[in-house]
Amino acid sequence: MITVVQPGLYTTVQDRGRFGFYGVGFPPSGSMDQYSSAVANILVGNNPDAAVLETTFLGPTLEFEQDANVALTGASVDITLDGISIPLWTSVSVKKGQVLAFGGAIAGVRNYLAITGGINVKPMMGSRSTYVASHLGGYEGRVLKPGDRLEILQDSEPKEVRVGCEIPEDLRVTPRAHQEIRIVSGLCHYLLDPQSQELLISKPFTISTEANRTGYRLKGDQLSFVERRQPFGAGSDPSNVVNLGYPVGSLQAPSGLELICLMRDAVTGGGYATLATVISVDLDILSQMKFPETVSFESVSLETALQLRSERAQRLRNIAELVNSIA
């Protein structure tokens, strides 16, 4: 058991995600930065489906009631064990009675804490991920509170990982204040006028203070839509279309005023034109960004997006091999 002394700002249990229910309105949820989350699990010998804690800006203070190996990845942050700093991207041994405490994130937004065996909450619809909007999954369907007690799964058989095993610098996440974010064209991209199509991939956009697991609002130049008679069933604004499904990573621009990028707790459908979709590997990067950092969008093909996704999977396999080889 692990007792939550202080919960931090917005700490949830997440795994890879809840798949297969998008069509009935359930987004996948799961770790926002899938790469960092997966690396944390590898570092403690967990299988890739194990549940971790995801923090936001300020993580929790946790008291361990049992020995455990842990690993922390993601944002740059000071984390202490009984007051002594511990390294990120490294497997660390925690003894019964020790207190793990997060400072505020220095760069980036989210940290992932993996614990050998994984966090044991009841799987809901095949996943332990928390979807706060529907009070589903995770720890009672909500963010952690003081006094919560997290159980560690004991029946799984984690691989042995040597304590002190460290991920090389070039395989860690490096948060930056400006990032190139790659997009593929959206179903309704043609509704943007040509100047706005160009603007979307040439001008920077700033992450606003309204950015959470559901969506990120980004501010930039006004986008305009081609003039047309709104079809039957669509709203009256030029950014409206007849309701359609929204992919995770979908970019919309209500009235052209600002962009909304849907994240892993996405709204699954609605009536705004889907202009483009942030590719899955770059959702990891966007998840570590915050106000007033900026992005530039770069348009890539679907083939490139899929190639980059399989490269990420290969990178994770390489990390798993590396970690296992020094066990």
Place this chain on the structure above:
Amino acid sequence: MSDSQEILAPFPGIFYRRTDPGSDPLVELGQEIAVGDVIALVEVMKMFHEVQSTIAGTVLEFCVEDGDAIAMGQALAKIATKL
């Protein structure tokens, strides 16, 4: 003899000095505050979070306006500390 220190934003968001628009500021200029006193609210991810003072002393100035968007680590207030 006094020195001044800054209270820094713990996370990005919208800075508010009042708990609601009609009420008095949580702390006034010149007010004595202790470590842990709530000096402001920051709205982040559609939630309001209290900003607690990390410093004991007298409020010298607020570095941001009520309702401003603030970046993480940005100075929010200057506090005069007694040496």
